[in-house]
Amino acid sequence: MKLTASTSTQRKATRTTALALLALIVAGCASAPRETFDLTADTGPLRSVALRAGPAVYVPEPAAVAPTSSDRIVVRAADDSVAVLPGVQWSDPLPRLFQRRLIEALRQCGLSGSSNIGAPIKLQTDVRRFEIDIARDLAVIEVSVELIDGGGRARAARIFVEETPAPDHVGSQAARALSDAAARVSLRIGQWARVAK
The missing domain is CATH 1.20.5 (Single alpha-helices involved in coiled-coils or other helix-helix interfaces)
Incomplete structure (x- = not known):
């Protein structure tokens, strides 16, 4: 027993x-550990813009919904469902990275972009898409932008869409395609804000 x-x-x-x-x-x-990427890209096109002191523009962290608001790289399938790439991530939540990219672009376009509250103009952004579209082999970024004055009134608004070829949907290739698209759309937003302010 x-x-x-x-x-x-x-x-x-x-x-x-x-x-x-x-x-x-x-x-x-x-x-x-996941492989980590940043929104780095060649800023050659930005350097061609004449630098000069300009009005201060407050750039708050962009709005975004999950999973775009996270540190994961988002992919969209043919059936319009979204998922995240396994084994990879951004170095920070995507809105924070894109905020830095926007501030850099504004400065390169001659505006004093800053993340500090108190500037007379605010660049309010809403990241609607920041993803790899698998069905179309594209990196797609869609951003709604508003320039708001000190009284809280919208001075100008526009939606920007940027698409960059992304034949590879994994790791560094996907991150690079999104970084390139981010650099282009940020430059366009900076040029628009310089004129619209």
Whole structure:
């Protein structure tokens, strides 16, 4: 009787240990570090814009909904469903990265872009799409933009769409395509804001 209880106890202990080990292995795989990317791109086209001091423009962090508001790279399938690329991520939540890109573009376009509140003009943005469209092999960015004066009135508004070829839907290729599209759309927004202000 004692022998049977001892054998049963050993089997339970072995099973518990095996399950705990399996859980650790699964947790280790799930928490493997993701490859991380930033919105970096050649700013050659931006350098061609004449630099000069201009009005201060406050650029708050853009609005966005999940999963675009996260640090994950978003893909859209042919059935219009969205998902995130496995094993990769942005270095910060996407709105924060795009905010920095916009500030850089405004400065290159001769405006004093800043993330500090208090400027007489606000560049309010809403990132509607920032993703790889798998069906069309494109990096797609759609941003709604408003220039708002100190009294809270919209001075100008526009929707910008930028599409860049993205034949590869993985890792660095997807991130690079989105970075290129971000650089182009930011430049267009900066040029528009310089005229519309």
